[in-house]
Amino acid sequence: MADRNKPGSIEVNRQIRVSVDQSRCKTVGSCVKIAPEIFRFRSGDKKAEAIVETIPPALLQKCKEAADNCPYDAINISGESVE
Numbered sequence: 181m182a183d184r185n186k187p188g189s190i191e192v193n194r195q196i197r198v199s200v201d202q203s204r205c206k207t208v209g210s211c212v213k214i215a216p217e218i219f220r221f222r223s224g225d226k227k228a229e230a231i232v233e234t235i236p237p238a239l240l241q242k243c244k245e246a247a248d249n250c251p252y253d254a255i256n257i258s259g260e261s262v263e
Contacts (some may be wrong), residue, residue, distance in 0.1 A: 194259045196235040198243055204254035210253060211246035218243050226260050228254070 198218060200211070205227040211219040213227055217239055219228050235243050235257075247255035 196237075196243075196257060196259050197233055198230045198235055198247075198258075199233075199256045200230055201230075201254045202227055204252045206252050206254075208227055208251060209229060210249045210251070212250060214246040215239065215242040219246060 201221070207221070207228070209221065209227045212221060218230060219234055219236065220231050221227070224227050243255075243257060245251065247257055248252075
């Protein structure tokens with residue numbers, strides 16, 4: 181339990197959420213290539229969208245990699261306590 185608050189650890193009672201800022205997304209698609217379990221292209225305008233709202237811990241690293249590789253900083257990852 182002491183490890184929960186160590187830097188780089190994920191707290192069990194935390195929900196990690198992801199969204200794509202549609203005003204920033206320019207259809208590059210790196211997020212879809214890196215994490216297709218999390219992102220897809222919308223039909224019509226082909227901008228990326230998150231297909232899951234809450235990120236499972238097993239996919240968090242892929243989600244962070246997708247956000248880091250977005251040239252327009254369109255991917256938002258946030259955590260919220262669930263106590």
